[in-house]
Amino acid sequence: MCRWLAYCGEPVHMSQLLSEPVHSLLQQSRKALQTQYTVNGDGVGVGWYSDGISDPGLYRETRAAWNDENVYSLSHHVESGLFLAHVRAVTQGAVARVNTHPFRMSNWLFQHNGDVGGWDQLHKDLDQKIDVSFYDERKGQTDSETLFALAMSLGLQEDPAAGLSAMVREVEAARQRHEVSEPFRMSVAVSNGDSLWAARYSSNGDTPTLYWGQGLSLAGRNGKTCDLKPDSTVIVSEPLDMHEYHWQIVPDRGLLHVQNGKVDVSELDIS
Numbered sequence: 001m002c003r004w005l006a007y008c009g010e011p012v013h014m015s016q017l018l019s020e021p022v023h024s025l026l027q028q029s030r031k032a033l034q035t036q037y038t039v040n041g042d043g044v045g046v047g048w049y050s051d052g053i054s055d056p057g058l059y060r061e062t063r064a065a066w067n068d069e070n071v072y073s074l075s076h077h078v079e080s081g082l083f084l085a086h087v088r089a090v091t092q093g094a095v096a097r098v099n100t101h102p103f104r105m106s107n108w109l110f111q112h113n114g115d116v117g118g119w120d121q122l123h124k125d126l127d128q129k130i131d132v133s134f135y136d137e138r139k140g141q142t143d144s145e146t147l148f149a150l151a152m153s154l155g156l157q158e159d160p161a162a163g164l165s166a167m168v169r170e171v172e173a174a175r176q177r178h179e180v181s182e183p184f185r186m187s188v189a190v191s192n193g194d195s196l197w198a199a200r201y202s203s204n205g206d207t208p209t210l211y212w213g214q215g216l217s218l219a220g221r222n223g224k225t226c227d228l229k230p231d232s233t234v235i236v237s238e239p240l241d242m243h244e245y246h247w248q249i250v251p252d253r254g255l256l257h258v259q260n261g262k263v264d265v266s267e268l269d270i271s
Contacts, residue, residue: 002237003035005234008081008259009229014083019221033238035238042088043060045111049083049191056104086100092115115183116147117175117180117203131152134153150171161266164188164199195257200252200253201253207252209249210249211238211249214230214232218240233261
């Protein structure tokens with residue numbers, strides 16, 4: 001499985017979350033604590049939004065995050081008020097730049113941690129549910145990018161909560177048709193540059209971890225504390241420091257929406 005984070009709030013240098021906390025995302029690429037995939041060395045990616053530019057910037061590389069000097073330099077120089085970042089451990093798809101998260105379609109970014117069980121049996125069915133315009137935008141071969149294109153086809157742009165819920169329902173319907181026993185597990189983040197959504201789900205109760213925090217004071221690797229603004233929100237696969245009481249667990253089948261400093265917690269509609 002992979003590790004990821006998403007941020008929405010006052011603009012900060014991305015390094016304040018990617019590399020400076022004691023258990024930063026780049027540290028998790030070497031030694032994740034809340035997953036069986038301790039090492040996430042199959043690629044690193046960052047997608048960010050800048051004022052006045054609708055299309056997000058994107059940096060993706062197949063090298064391990066701890067061995068990529070470019071992501072360190074980039075994150076120290078780029079400020080953003082909304083960005084996604086991901087370190088990868090391969091479950092589906094080759095180690096390739098096109099398979100590295102986050103994925104971009106138009107002004108939307110998407111990233112995923114988890115696995116679609118029985119992928120070899122399901123992917124043809126799911127491909128048929130994807131609108132041709134989004135099908136043609138796919139560049140890689142991962143289950144993750146397919147989930148993104150499927151959600152876009154099911155109305156993500158108009159209603160992200162409904163689009164993500166419909167995507168889960170389609171995957172579960174395909175699993176039933178093919179009598180797949182391996183579970184569908186996911187935590188996802190998606191953004192259009194204005195808002196941030198995140199969701200957590202599994203078909204067997206073994207759901208990937210997901211946390212969120214607001215107005216955090218993060219312990220840094222240099223002994224200093226990074227104090228985020230009160231309305232700045234961070235969503236992570238696992239906490240960026242060891243003060244877990246700072247972090248709230250996203251409930252199983254939970255859906256977060258972050259906009260203008262407000263966090264709404266609801267539930268995916270998968271009935």
